[in-house]
Amino acid sequence: MNIRNSIACLLRWRRRHFSDNSFVLIISFLVGIFTALAGLLLKWLIAQIEHLLTQEFVVTGANWLYLVYPVIGIWLTMLFIKYVVRDDIGHGVTKILFAIARKQSRIKPHNTWSSIAASAITIGFGGSVGAEAPIVLTGSAIGSSLGQLCRLSNKYMMLLVGCGAAGAVAGIFKAPIAGLVFVLEVLMIDLTMTSLLPLLVTSVTAAGLTFAISGTNPIFEFHLQDAFTVNRIPAYLALGIVCGLVALYFTRTMNMLEGVFRKLQGRYKKFVLGAVMLSLLIYLFPSLYGEGYDLITLLLNGNGQSDWNTAMDRSLFYGSDHLLIYLFLIVVFKVFASTATNGGGGCGGIFAPSLFLGCICGFIFCRLWNTYDLLGIDIPERNFAMLGMCGLMSGVMHAPLTGIFLIAELTGGYALFMPLMIVATGSYLTIKYFEPHSIYAMRLAQRGELLTHHTDKSILTLMSMDSVIQHYDQVLYPDMNLGDVATQVSNSKNHVFPVVNKQMQFVGAVYLDDIRHLVFRTELYRDFAVSGLMKQPEALLSVNDAMDVVVSVFDRTGAWTLPVVDADGVFVGFIRKSTVLTVYRQMLADLSND
Numbered sequence: 001m002n003i004r005n006s007i008a009c010l011l012r013w014r015r016r017h018f019s020d021n022s023f024v025l026i027i028s029f030l031v032g033i034f035t036a037l038a039g040l041l042l043k044w045l046i047a048q049i050e051h052l053l054t055q056e057f058v059v060t061g062a063n064w065l066y067l068v069y070p071v072i073g074i075w076l077t078m079l080f081i082k083y084v085v086r087d088d089i090g091h092g093v094t095k096i097l098f099a100i101a102r103k104q105s106r107i108k109p110h111n112t113w114s115s116i117a118a119s120a121i122t123i124g125f126g127g128s129v130g131a132e133a134p135i136v137l138t139g140s141a142i143g144s145s146l147g148q149l150c151r152l153s154n155k156y157m158m159l160l161v162g163c164g165a166a167g168a169v170a171g172i173f174k175a176p177i178a179g180l181v182f183v184l185e186v187l188m189i190d191l192t193m194t195s196l197l198p199l200l201v202t203s204v205t206a207a208g209l210t211f212a213i214s215g216t217n218p219i220f221e222f223h224l225q226d227a228f229t230v231n232r233i234p235a236y237l238a239l240g241i242v243c244g245l246v247a248l249y250f251t252r253t254m255n256m257l258e259g260v261f262r263k264l265q266g267r268y269k270k271f272v273l274g275a276v277m278l279s280l281l282i283y284l285f286p287s288l289y290g291e292g293y294d295l296i297t298l299l300l301n302g303n304g305q306s307d308w309n310t311a312m313d314r315s316l317f318y319g320s321d322h323l324l325i326y327l328f329l330i331v332v333f334k335v336f337a338s339t340a341t342n343g344g345g346g347c348g349g350i351f352a353p354s355l356f357l358g359c360i361c362g363f364i365f366c367r368l369w370n371t372y373d374l375l376g377i378d379i380p381e382r383n384f385a386m387l388g389m390c391g392l393m394s395g396v397m398h399a400p401l402t403g404i405f406l407i408a409e410l411t412g413g414y415a416l417f418m419p420l421m422i423v424a425t426g427s428y429l430t431i432k433y434f435e436p437h438s439i440y441a442m443r444l445a446q447r448g449e450l451l452t453h454h455t456d457k458s459i460l461t462l463m464s465m466d467s468v469i470q471h472y473d474q475v476l477y478p479d480m481n482l483g484d485v486a487t488q489v490s491n492s493k494n495h496v497f498p499v500v501n502k503q504m505q506f507v508g509a510v511y512l513d514d515i516r517h518l519v520f521r522t523e524l525y526r527d528f529a530v531s532g533l534m535k536q537p538e539a540l541l542s543v544n545d546a547m548d549v550v551v552s553v554f555d556r557t558g559a560w561t562l563p564v565v566d567a568d569g570v571f572v573g574f575i576r577k578s579t580v581l582t583v584y585r586q587m588l589a590d591l592s593n594d
Helices: 002-017 020-054 069-085 092-102 114-124 132-149 154-173 176-185 193-214 230-263 267-284 293-301 305-312 323-343 351-371 381-397 400-411 414-434 442-446 455-462 482-490 547-557 577-591
Strands: 496-500 506-511 561-565 571-576
Touching: 020 114, 020 132, 020 154, 020 193, 069 114, 069 267, 092 132, 092 154, 114 132, 132 154, 132 351, 154 176, 154 193, 154 400, 176 193, 176 400, 230 267, 230 323, 230 351, 230 381, 230 414, 267 323, 293 305, 293 351, 293 381, 305 323, 323 351, 351 381, 381 400, 381 414, 400 414, 482 496, 496 571, 506 561, 547 561, 547 577, 571 577
Parallel strands: none
Antiparallel strands: 496 506, 561 571
């Protein structure tokens, strides 16, 4: 009780001395610090586990422990989630989108630490996923928890969730601009002066603290081979299209495989399928182990065929001259490994798989282009490996600006800004033709729960049915008479009264305007039954309807009041059009600039 009183006193002091906008800047600074430390901790844990497990592996052949470690990792993660977390922590970015759209930006407090532990175990033991989505969920949970602790409004809660995501991306990638752009493109939080400053504060703070602790060098060392030349534009455009098609393959195959895992009944069946699939793939293609950043570094900095052939070390392909075949098979099977990791019970995201696949695709594209001397233009492998990372991330995430700035900051490849823009645009336009939503957003979009930059749709998405339903304590039954109706009318300010059967299922409504001329004639009270006075409304609404459906029904019918029922037809309440408009107007004001 003393703690609650202390917090209440502190909040009252804060309101007297700081406006909400000023206070959010302070909170955003703290979010930047905490998310940077969380990202550094996660990366350190993954590196330590992977080094401990694989440091003794032989380079000149296959290592049978690749069959064991991924199974152990998924098993430990599954037990951790089942017995410690006791909640689903997968699909981190999708959870953030859902929290923004449906839960007033409230993310469960355990996400501030559970994703770190689960993803460290998964990836350290070989799970073929990335650490970035879990740390983004962690950052957003930190922002949400601080916002709830300080009792901020929904508008500022949404902003702090975005700050957490921006800080996570900025910190783990050392990419402050990409952190800001990621929130605007992927989480679809609108850019206003109210939101810009906190996002900038968090991104700069997270990146700055990461620089101070781990150095200012970019995540991936990159040495430019050749500067941008106009005659290579056709190659850049072609690479963008290829990356878009590979992103389409990755997205649709992952959705198909996730459907297979969803159909399996029981946690252990999923574990067996995922663990067996993952361990076999990693044994055959050790480059699939973990995030795959070693292979990215190799392709970005290799100095010839002898260097690039080391990609096949620790595998059955050691000493082979078929590097392109090996890399092509990795492109094909990476999505199987990533889905098996998460589907089997592991925890991770698709940031790293996107970068990994993009780098390989860019390298393969370049080698094939040069082999067949297309258009008589020679293109450099390192540059196109880097550009491929941008292209695939732009396609998979439907976020070309994030791809451009992230890869530029990740590699220091600012000299290739124009090619990055060309490849990102080509990839995005290619996949957009086939898939309107990103891999993160498509599940929510199918359920009508996706927040977008379309202001009207965003407000309707944020509105909940509970906020507009008027619940009734009293109802009418068909066998009641006019006298019973008059009693309810005299004790109520409502103009419409629900009629239900004994199972509380809605059967009609009595409208005051229709009986106004009868309610004062007491001699008629026993002559009229409710069954003869009730009418059927223009439409019935379901308690599960999205708000855009509710508004469209009101527009189509011209009604001002409509009943709401549940899946069994049980009456829940009425929705008034005036109530919907009032809540809509209030939410529009909350989302507007101060």
